[in-house]
Amino acid sequence: MHYLGLQITLKLDPETEIKKYGPRPGPLDEIEMWSERLEKITSVSEQLCSQVALNILMNLEDAHSTYAQSFHLVKREIAKAESETNDNLQFLSTLLPWFEKLHYATKSAEMVVVFPPLMHSMYLVWVYSRLVSRSCSHMTSKGDYYCDHANQNKKFNLQFY
Secondary structure, three states, X not given: OOHHHHHHHHOOOHHHHHHHHOOOOOHHHHHHHHHHHHHXXXXXXXXXXXHHHHHHHHHHHHOOOOHHHHHHHHHHHHHHHHHHHHHHHHHHHHHHXXXXXXXXXXXXXXXXXXXXXXXXHHHHHHHHOXXXXXXXXXXXXXXXXXXXXXXXXXXXXXXXX
């Protein structure tokens, strides 16, 4: 993978990337997006740890090349991106059962039962995730998505206490 492709992989903006799933992507789409991102980053990481790459790095260091520093910087950026992506997937995976139940619910009664534990779980993710809690936009979009999904059901009658 050449450096430009590597920069693109590292700099993927989740807000932009999720749009490839359509105008109203849902949480299941977001989980798929993060999974695809992890696959790309893992592939790059494996390439950078290959024997060929390590030999190149050793030769660069032996030659006191400034490219050795760049190589180490790229490896650190990849490790950081991989860690952040793993964190996102870890927290989102705790919500996956609720997302699936709501996504496949056909009756309003099924949806209403899922909302309290889903909202509580989303709150816990927001509190404990160092990445998600930086911005509420993901949480808001998930809440909006499910409220819209629920409102499409004509029989839906939810009372808030």
